[in-house]
Amino acid sequence: MSIYNKILVVADINHDEQPALARAIQLAKKSRSTSHITFFLSIYDFSYDMTSMLSGDERDAMRRGVIHQREQWMKKVAEPYIKESIVFDVKVVWHNRPYEAIIGEVFAGEHDILIKGTRKHDVLESVIFTPTDWHLLRKCPIPVLLVKNSDWPENANILASVHVGSEIETHLDLNDRMVDQLLNLSERLGTTPYLVNAYPVTPANITIELPEFDPTTYTDAVRGHHLTAMKALRQKHGIDEEHTIVQQGLPEDVIPQAADKLNAAMVILGTTGRTGLSAVFIGNTAEQVIDKINCDVLALKPRGYVSPLDPTIAS
Structure with a gap:
């Protein structure tokens, strides 16, 4: 069971409002022990490194x-969010x-x-995920929570997209x-938990290639298994x-639809890419799902995942 007592929050340098920090405080306030939040920012200005007018x-x-x-x-923008029961520090x-x-x-x-906060597109009402x-x-080797720039919805639910059809x-x-x-x-955020699973549609051309194939029986069997x-x-x-929820269809369609229907404030996704040094992607399906979800997204890696940026293995 995850505790989430050491929370790293990435600051949004473009706004005084900090939804990621607000969400971190929500988690920390519900902790059974003292939480530690690090408010973090990475900055860089090319001009400071390139000018020949200045010494080192x-x-x-x-x-x-x-x-x-x-x-x-x-420190100034964080003041409205910080609570006495939380250990808080700033790092740039x-x-x-x-x-x-x-x-x-x-x-x-x-x-x-x-x-980390994400950007919300004002016209399309969708979340834009940056290259970062x-x-x-x-x-990232730990759970990553990307927060939409909006308040936590009333009567919110949290949805986990599970892959129950697999035997891996x-x-x-x-x-x-x-x-x-x-x-x-x-439990910590006072929401209702839901599980959702998408199972595949019967391939349309299979009855042409196999005339004796009964698509109805096959679909019923797949649904029954799931x-x-x-x-x-x-x-x-x-x-x-x-x-x-167990529903026929592609995950990139079923999961966002379920999130909308259930007024989900957060969707939890597993990113079952490769482990080890080659783990530099999260899988095409997960990426398509993330692009279509207009709420917080929590992405989890498989056990044994090794980040290519792990200092113990990076060259």
Whole structure:
């Protein structure tokens, strides 16, 4: 069961409002022990490193001055959010690749969860994920919570997208981890937990290639398999049947539809990409789902995932 007592929050340098910090405070307030929040920012200005008019010491002094200014700003914008029961600190680093700086701090600080705000498109009412977001989703070794720039909805629900049709051990273990996170977060945030699973549509051309094939029987068998597997998963974790959804269709369609229908404030996804040094992507299906979800997204890696930015293996 995740505790989330060491929380790393990425500051939004473009706004005084900090939804990621607000969400971190929500989690920390519900903790059974003292929480520690690190409010983090990576900054870089190419001009300070390239000018020949300044000596190395002068450039260092200017960088320290910029960092100090940012630290003061972060302390100011954080004041409305901070509670006495929470240990809080601010950290600003000079780095030209924000995602590398953030993941470096994840390892250095041994944080439990990373929380970052996402941008909301004013016209399309959708969330825009930045290149830094995608790098974090792919390479961060701890759970990544991307927060939409809006308040937590009334009567909110949290939805976990589980892959119950698989018999692969990695998928089964990830399902259990997602449900653990779902129940933990639902308890801490006062929301209702739901499980959703999409099962595949029968291929349209299979009856042409195999005339004796009965698509109805096949579809019923697939649905039955997924329903049975979902029942086993929900009973294992004590979740009521009415809080589960098993629906035919593509995950990138079923999951966003379920999130809208259930007024989901958060969707939990497993990113079952490769483990080890080659783990630099999160899977095409997960990426398509994330692009279509207009709420908070919590992405979890499989057990044994090794970030390519892990300092113990990076060259």
